[in-house]
Amino acid sequence: MIHSTAIIHPTAIIGENVTIGPFSIIEENVKIGNGCKIESHVLIGSHTTIGEENHIFQGAIIGSFPIDRTHKGQETYLSIGNNNIVREYTTISKGTVKGGGMTRIGDDNWIMSIVHIGHDVVIGNQSTITGNVQIAGHVEIEDNVTIGGSATIHQFCKIGRFSMIGAASFINLDIVPYSIASGYRAKICGINLVGLKRNGMTNDDIKTIKRINTLLFRKKLPLAQAIEEIHNLPQSMFKEHTLAFLNKSERGIARMRGSK
Structure with a gap:
């Protein structure tokens, strides 16, 4: 069901059984896969591709221009896979030309409220990113990562698979796979045994x-x-x-x- 107040560009491609809530905006050259649910007041920016069975909650801005001084309005992209949950007021930027032009998010991720995912970020599958996490540009996050609330990740950092980042941590170096890391200028605490x-x-x-x-x-x-x-x-x-x-x-x- 598409609400009568939603604004959808004529070039957008909307799959089957998609719900789009009141006052949401779908810009040009957007593709939304089957079974997605877009709540109210969501903006899906141009050249964004969203797979199937994703649920995007109120106020999220998905596929906005990159927050980068060198970006001059060039055509860049955001690709999101299947079965992701994106909670309220999260922002996800498109890529930049110098970063390859694409931000990528895989499948089965749970992205909580007020998260920022910067330009040219690559996120794998089955990760949990909790509230108010701030991810700068060019960050790479592998599969099955858990990031605690209000953590901040410096640009160009890499976070290895099955690792866990403690709440309110500042990550300024790469976190090796299977680890727990926490603290300001985070240190490794051991392996992520429970995970x-x-x-x-x-x-x-x-x-x-x-x-x-x-x-x-x-x-x-x-x-x-x-x-x-x-x-x-x-x-x-x-x-x-x-x-x-x-x-x-x-x-x-x-x-x-x-x-x-």
């Missing part, structure tokens, strides 16, 4: 992740030596993913609390 168990990791899986964590942080090795030691561990998806994450880190990784 790993909830997501079906076996005891052997967790032992492997602990060994990687020990080499990275608890032995206080130089990073290059820690990476060499991780290379020598038995083959596992956790080893390979951690090494790939470390290889693409540009800002450097957050270290363990108590270390320099």
Whole structure:
């Protein structure tokens, strides 16, 4: 059902069984997939593609121009996958030309109220981003990440899969996969044990992740030596993913609390 007060540009493509609430605005070249529910007073900006079965709550602004001084109105994009929940007053910016032109959000994410997701951000699948989180441009968030309320993430940071960020933390370095991090200029507190168990990791899986964590942080090795030691561990998806994450880190990784 599309409310009579909604404003929909004639170039927008609306799927089947889509609900659009009062006073919402759908701009040009928007695509909204089947089964989506758009509540009242939502703005879906131009060149935004939204998959199926998403629920976007009141007052959200999805696909706004990037908050970037170099952006001069060029055509850029936002892509959102399937089965995401976006709560009230969240803002999600499109990409910038210098950042590749695209902001991407995957599937099955739960994005709570008053979250800001900046330009050129890439978010994977099945993550929870709680209220008032502020994510700057060019951030990469892998799958199954939990970010506590009012956390702030510096531009160009990367947050590894199955990690958890404590409430009100400031992230200014990359957070390695499977970790808990918290605090101002956040430090690693250990592995995300509860999150790993909830997501079906076996005891052997967790032992492997602990060994990687020990080499990275608890032995206080130089990073290059820690990476060499991780290379020598038995083959596992956790080893390979951690090494790939470390290889693409540009800002450097957050270290363990108590270390320099």
